[in-house]
Amino acid sequence: KAGVTQTPRYLIKTRGQQVTLSCSPISGHRSVSWYQQTPGQGLQFLFEYFSETQRNKGNFPGRFSGRQFSNSRSEMNVSTLELGDSALYLCASSLGTEHQPQHFGDGTRLSIL
């Protein structure tokens, strides 16, 4: 069974640019969540999508946005990149029902110059 796939694995951007990250969930999973991991803040929740609707949102500025398609694939967009956005961005999928574990991809390492 294929796991969660994130593309690209690495990305280098400059301040002010925008970026789109992609996530393909495990087949049959309808929930996709995004997390940001930094050395200082650890793993922090960005948002969660279920059946193409944003169901939960973390405390991140509006520059961070996402969407989910009808096949459950998800994209995350960050506009007007700042140096502090350098991080590992992780996507996780689950069935999206009660008490089901989330399964993570290997992440996209975003570096801002």
Added chain:
Amino acid sequence: DQQVKQNSPSLSVQEGRISILNCDYTNSMFDYFLWYKKYPAEGPTFLISISSIKDKNEDGRFTVFLNKSAKHLSLHIVPSQPGDSAVYFCAASGNPGAGSYQLTFGKGTKLSVIP
């Protein structure tokens, strides 16, 4: 304010012995708890979970204990193997009935199993 705390940044254990990783939480609305293992350059791998209606869940060498009154959970690995060396994250989520599916993570504990 950290709602999930792993107070030990690192832990070293001899191969074959028990590893005990601890986690404390402050939010009484959390009712589902998980442990993940993470190797460098990989995403977290789900290990084991427990819901708040239980106080113990076992899966092979891994056992999670939950003490709701103390808001404390622990992961026991017996016996520990060198391949268990990784960073372990504790995570918690609220009641899905209230719409909360997000995971709140601790900062992690780096486990080193010495051969």
